Amino acid sequence: MPFSLRSRWTIPAAGATAVAAALVISPMVADASPSLPPRTAAELLASTTAAADHPFSGTVVETARLGLPDLPMSGAGSTSLSATSLVTGSHTARVWYAGPGRSRIALVGDLAESDVIRNGTDAWTWSSATNTAQHLTLPSETAKAPTPTIDVTPAQAAAKALAAIDPTTTVTVEGTASIAGRSAYELVLAPRDAGSLVAQVRLAIDSVTSTPLRVEVFARGAGKPAFETAFTSITFATPDPAVFAFSPPRGAKVTEQTMGAAPAPGARPDAAKDAAQPTVVGTGWTSVAVIKGVDLSAAGGNAQLSTLLRSAKQVSGSYGTGRVVTTALVSALLLDDGRLLVGAVTPAVLEQAATRAG
Amino acid sequence: MPADPSPAIATRGLTKRFRSGQVAVDGIDLMVPRGCVYGFLGPNGSGKTTTIRMLLGLVSATEGEHELLGESMPAHAASVLPRVGALVEGPAFHPYLSGRANLMRLDAGDRSVAAAGAGRRVDEALERVGLAAAAGKRYRNYSLGMRQRLGLAGALLRPRDLLVLDEPTNGLDPQGTREVRTLVRELGAEGSTVFLSSHLLSEIEQVSTHVGVMSHGRLVFQGTLTALRQAAGVRVRVETTRPDEAAAVMRALGTGTTAVHATSGVTSSVVADLSDGDGTPVDTAQLVEQLVKAGVPVHEVVVERPDLEDLFVELTGEGFDVDQ
Amino acid sequence: MRSQPLRLFRSELRLVFGRRRNQALLAVLSTAPILIGIAVRVSSPGGDGEGPAFLGQITQNGLFLAFTALTVTLPFFLPLSVAVVSGEAIAGEASSGTLRNLLVVPVDRTRLLLVKYASIVVFGLAAALVVWGVGLIVGLLLFPHGAVTLLSGTTVSFANALGRALLVALYVAAMLAGVGAIGAFFSTLTEVPMGAMAATAVLTIISEIVGAVPQVRVIWPYLFTTPWLAFGDLLRSPVPLHAMAIGLLTEGVYIALFLLLAWARLTTKDISS
Numbered sequence: 001m002p003f004s005l006r007s008r009w010t011i012p013a014a015g016a017t018a019v020a021a022a023l024v025i026s027p028m029v030a031d032a033s034p035s036l037p038p039r040t041a042a043e044l045l046a047s048t049t050a051a052a053d054h055p056f057s058g059t060v061v062e063t064a065r066l067g068l069p070d071l072p073m074s075g076a077g078s079t080s081l082s083a084t085s086l087v088t089g090s091h092t093a094r095v096w097y098a099g100p101g102r103s104r105i106a107l108v109g110d111l112a113e114s115d116v117i118r119n120g121t122d123a124w125t126w127s128s129a130t131n132t133a134q135h136l137t138l139p140s141e142t143a144k145a146p147t148p149t150i151d152v153t154p155a156q157a158a159a160k161a162l163a164a165i166d167p168t169t170t171v172t173v174e175g176t177a178s179i180a181g182r183s184a185y186e187l188v189l190a191p192r193d194a195g196s197l198v199a200q201v202r203l204a205i206d207s208v209t210s211t212p213l214r215v216e217v218f219a220r221g222a223g224k225p226a227f228e229t230a231f232t233s234i235t236f237a238t239p240d241p242a243v244f245a246f247s248p249p250r251g252a253k254v255t256e257q258t259m260g261a262a263p264a265p266g267a268r269p270d271a272a273k274d275a276a277q278p279t280v281v282g283t284g285w286t287s288v289a290v291i292k293g294v295d296l297s298a299a300g301g302n303a304q305l306s307t308l309l310r311s312a313k314q315v316s317g318s319y320g321t322g323r324v325v326t327t328a329l330v331s332a333l334l335l336d337d338g339r340l341l342v343g344a345v346t347p348a349v350l351e352q353a354a355t356r357a358g
Numbered sequence: 359m360p361a362d363p364s365p366a367i368a369t370r371g372l373t374k375r376f377r378s379g380q381v382a383v384d385g386i387d388l389m390v391p392r393g394c395v396y397g398f399l400g401p402n403g404s405g406k407t408t409t410i411r412m413l414l415g416l417v418s419a420t421e422g423e424h425e426l427l428g429e430s431m432p433a434h435a436a437s438v439l440p441r442v443g444a445l446v447e448g449p450a451f452h453p454y455l456s457g458r459a460n461l462m463r464l465d466a467g468d469r470s471v472a473a474a475g476a477g478r479r480v481d482e483a484l485e486r487v488g489l490a491a492a493a494g495k496r497y498r499n500y501s502l503g504m505r506q507r508l509g510l511a512g513a514l515l516r517p518r519d520l521l522v523l524d525e526p527t528n529g530l531d532p533q534g535t536r537e538v539r540t541l542v543r544e545l546g547a548e549g550s551t552v553f554l555s556s557h558l559l560s561e562i563e564q565v566s567t568h569v570g571v572m573s574h575g576r577l578v579f580q581g582t583l584t585a586l587r588q589a590a591g592v593r594v595r596v597e598t599t600r601p602d603e604a605a606a607v608m609r610a611l612g613t614g615t616t617a618v619h620a621t622s623g624v625t626s627s628v629v630a631d632l633s634d635g636d637g638t639p640v641d642t643a644q645l646v647e648q649l650v651k652a653g654v655p656v657h658e659v660v661v662e663r664p665d666l667e668d669l670f671v672e673l674t675g676e677g678f679d680v681d682q
Numbered sequence: 683m684r685s686q687p688l689r690l691f692r693s694e695l696r697l698v699f700g701r702r703r704n705q706a707l708l709a710v711l712s713t714a715p716i717l718i719g720i721a722v723r724v725s726s727p728g729g730d731g732e733g734p735a736f737l738g739q740i741t742q743n744g745l746f747l748a749f750t751a752l753t754v755t756l757p758f759f760l761p762l763s764v765a766v767v768s769g770e771a772i773a774g775e776a777s778s779g780t781l782r783n784l785l786v787v788p789v790d791r792t793r794l795l796l797v798k799y800a801s802i803v804v805f806g807l808a809a810a811l812v813v814w815g816v817g818l819i820v821g822l823l824l825f826p827h828g829a830v831t832l833l834s835g836t837t838v839s840f841a842n843a844l845g846r847a848l849l850v851a852l853y854v855a856a857m858l859a860g861v862g863a864i865g866a867f868f869s870t871l872t873e874v875p876m877g878a879m880a881a882t883a884v885l886t887i888i889s890e891i892v893g894a895v896p897q898v899r900v901i902w903p904y905l906f907t908t909p910w911l912a913f914g915d916l917l918r919s920p921v922p923l924h925a926m927a928i929g930l931l932t933e934g935v936y937i938a939l940f941l942l943l944a945w946a947r948l949t950t951k952d953i954s955s
Contacts, residue, residue: 008950012942019935023904059924090899094922106834108922111736111753111914113833126835131738133835233924243920249831251742408954414786416953439788446786450779454701466693467789473689512783 033176034183036207041171044187047210054209055098057243058180058234063090064227066327092232096239104243119244126246133248137258168192168284177204179213180231191285195349197329198285209236219328226329281341281353288343288353294334315347319354364428366390366520366551367413371422374408382408384575385422390553390568395546397562397583398555400572401674406555407447409572410524413553414444427519440470443518445526449509453498457489457508460497464512471516483511488537502529510541521545522553527561539565559670573674586666592632594642596649597658601626604654611640611648625657632661690789694801698767704805707763708812714759715751715817722747723824743830744821745840748847749917751817752810752854756910760809760854761861761886767805768865769879771798772948776873776955791949799866799941806858807851814851818844836919846916853913853926860906860933861886863940870947873955903928906936 039047094106107114115126123136170190177184184204191198197219204214214230248254278289312323315333322335324347333341333350341350367390374383383405390396400406411417413424415432424431429438451460461480465471471479484490487507492500500508506529513521523542527535542565546552556562562569569586571579579586594613598604601618608616608630616630632640642661649656698704722740736753739746752760772795775781784794821827830843838846865882872878889907892898902908909929915922 008946012939012946015939015942019939059922106918108915108918110911111833111917113835113918115835124835128833128835131831240920246835247837249835249837250829252831252835411782411952411954414782415788416782416785418950418952435788436790439786442786444786446782447779450783452697452778452780455697463693463697464783464787466689467784467787 034178036176036183041173044185053099054236055238056234056236057096057239058231060093060095061232062229066226066329096243098238102244117246124246132253134255179204180234183207184213193286195345196285197344286345286349288341291340293338294340317351366392369424372419372424373421375420381575386577392551394567395552395565396568397566398570399562402557404572405575406572441519443513444522445509445513446524449505451497456494456496458493479515483514486514487511503534506530518550520551524555559667571673578673593662594630594632595660596628597625598654599625600654601628604628607648607652613640691797694797698801698805711809712812712816714755715747715820719747719820719824744825744827745830745843747821748814748817751813755813762883763809764806764858764861765865765882766879768802768862769869769882770875771866772869773872773875773878782953795945795948802862803859806862807855810851810854832919833917834919849916850913857910860936863937867940867944870944
């Protein structure tokens with residue numbers, strides 16, 4: 001009798017063990033590398049650039065580990081969904097794509113959502129938190145052209161990474177991966193220049209549709225990607241057209257904008273801030289953006305920025321004096337003369353650029 | 359009395375050792391025949407309540423086994439316990455429910471009865487313990503005596519083959535105590551077996567047919583009330599000036615332990631058990647006759663029946679102290 | 683005899699809902715939508731995205747008061763009220779001594795646990811529905827109603843939104859069932875109901891705090907409080923089911939494990955009170 005009573009505890013223990021085993025084993029099964037016929041990097045690149053436009057819908061999770069200070073999230077519903085918030089933490093977006101000119105990205109937050117919808121010549125942005133919508137009417141000839149949106153889908157991120165391929169980069173195919181239940185090749189891009197903070201960029205490319213399913217950016221000496229965006233689920237089927245139909249809800253603040261065939265930059269409302277438009281020094285992986293006239297004295301209100309600035313290191317050289325901030329993937333040099341240099345490079349490269357751009 | 363051969367309660371080596379190492383109940387062999395009123399006697403802390411909790415399956419036995427109404431427990435609790443009414447360690451009810459609502463809740467838990475008769479069963483039980491007038495009152499507002507009565511009503515929700523009543527007269531006034539005593543006798547007369555625990559000998563003595571005495575977790579006596587009285591041993595004391603001759607005569611008649619005590623004055627006392635254990639008791643009339651025939655001067659002959667209270671103290675070994 | 687298995691359950695429900703303390707808990711919960719509704723009504727219109735989610739939308743559509751009230755009460759007041767009722771479940775009967783009465787009736791210990799847990803789940807559902815229902819009534823009395831704008835900017839009919847709101851309340855009730863299972867387990871460990879209630883509430887709050895500290899992000903998916911706010915997905919178009927399915931699975935695992943623990947504890951426990 002005492003045994004049979006004590007043995008009852010083995011039942012919850014067995015249950016807990018089963019749950020733990022499921023938690024350990026299921027990612028192992030999911031991560032198992034599928035076996036695929038070998039491909040060279042060239043074949044893979046070719047198939048990617050020549051890939052037919054596959055309509056799809058899916059969910060993308062973007063994670064950034066840039067080494068920026070993490071701050072506790074505040075209460076429900078206050079999660080910021082601005083594009084700048086993408087540099088920290090983990091974010092989820094739902095993506096629908098029916099072809100060029102018909103797409104929708106929904107950045108999903110707790111009890112909030114920000115959408116970018118492109119439907120032919122209509123482009124909408126919508127923010128549930130502020131209850132505002134922006135309507136942009138595009139010229140008809142651009143109706144089929146892809147929308148410039150936030151670089152959050154693997155397709156967009158991959159396009160940028162592939163554009164960067166030049167003699168500064170080694171390109172290899174390294175094994176396979178299973179992403180969102182699909183088999184993919186892993187294409188690895190590694191900068192040759194030691195001045196780059198980027199160790200490698202890994203693209204997982206769907207073995208059937210050649211759609212990039214995951215992009216990982218590894219910083220030097222880091223085991224985990226500093227930036228990662230990947231599909232957690234994807235379906236290759238044309239989404240319901242209703243997804244792209246957007247009409248602003250009653251009571252929302254709507255701003256209308258019509259975009260001409262060649263919009264004059266001077267027409268932009270922020271033309272007065274022209275001085276802040278960046279110039280780019282250098283090429284490829286070691287490009288450095290130089291922004292003039294930066295004044296961070298008003299940054300005190302931003303907890304993250306002020307924490308970051310407190311960690312800054314004083315530097316000086318022939319370019320003058322300033323403060324340098326390094327994160328896993330990005331370095332920034334803020335000179336006392338108001339110049340800000342930013343790049344995915346070592347601080348030394350920034351200092352050289354500062355001297356040259358002087 | 360039903361002819362069912364199986365005892366109402368039977369335990370073999372029932373033992374409870376707490377995790378602290380304390381042995382609350384130490385290998386007891388209870389044997390409660392059907393139809394009797396069994397007085398379970400022992401000082402506070404002697405293991406009575408722990409035994410009752412084990413009998414009812416509230417506390418698991420460390421060792422040993424037991425049966426209620428011929429079925430092994432706790433395996434057959436579901437089929438046996440509906441036939442057992444119990445009041446364990448005083449009444450306990452939800453304070454913010456009425457007495458009636460509390461009993462309705464207990465009735466709702468019993469899967470062996472039909473829902474339809476619930477109101478009638480509860481009202482009858484309340485009637486039987488004299489609580490019908492206070493049925494709608496919240497338990498919180500009951501006096502101690504009313505609470506005890508409600509506890510009894512819970513045990514009497516339906517006809518029971520066995521009633522296990524733990525200190526049922528606790529907190530009752532003399533009037534209430536008498537009523538409970540009458541109730542127990544009635545239940546016994548109706549054919550139910552009543553297992554009644556108490557630390558008061560007087561209470562057990564008045565209603566019981568059988569007695570078990572607990573001390574320090576052990577069952578130190580078990581048997582009928584008559585057997586207990588006999589165990590107490592009737593003794594005879596003879597006052598005489600020739601004690602040695604008297605003692606010889608008494609031994610010759612077959613008395614038990616016989617001893618001579620010198621007393622002050624001219625006579626001495628010869629004290630002897632009237633029975634030597636197994637044999638039939640010696641007849642006092644015959645004893646006096648033989649003494650006289652032997653020429654022993656008899657100054658005084660006294661037959662001593664020791665109080666059960668004294669025996670109880672002798673068995674359990676203490677007065678007011680609580681067992682540890 | 684037909685309704686036999688439900689008799690104890692009904693008795694249990696009467697005990698839970700008949701208890702003044704529990705009625706007071708529901709009354710306190712119902713004040714949340716009333717206070718929010720009045721505050722929004724008397725203050726100047728126009729939300730600027732500050733404050734709890736949906737607050738700005740209430741002035742345009744009273745239905746959002748129900749969502750806001752659920753959002754505001756979900757982190758603390760709803761789980762607290764379930765912690766009180768679940769912590770009471772077994773420990774309350776043990777402390778008043780009524781547990782021994784029930785067990786000698788006899789009520790099988792496994793059956794008692796299931797009946798107790800079922801009544802906790804019903805109380806959680808009632809609590810969610812009270813917040814939802816009072817929010818709906820106050821919202822419709824104080825504010826206009828009509829078609830509803832979802833988080834995705836899509837507009838749906840009032841009936842459609844009402845259906846979604848009901849599903850939100852049901853999802854919230856399912857999340858509270860997880861708290862209830864934890865409370866039921868703690869309730870088998872002690873004879874002091876306050877202890878079980880406090881332990882349950884504290885564990886919930888700790889889980890929520892851990893769920894807000896990004897440095898321990900890796901354990902977020904395993905917390906029972908993480909999926910609570912996924913009910914917001916019911917207000918998107920099309921409705922993504924994945925996060926809510928994960929949420930239900932998470933609570934399901936917590937419920938199964940804690941009920942098994944509670945069962946192992948209760949069925950081997952010596953009832954010495």
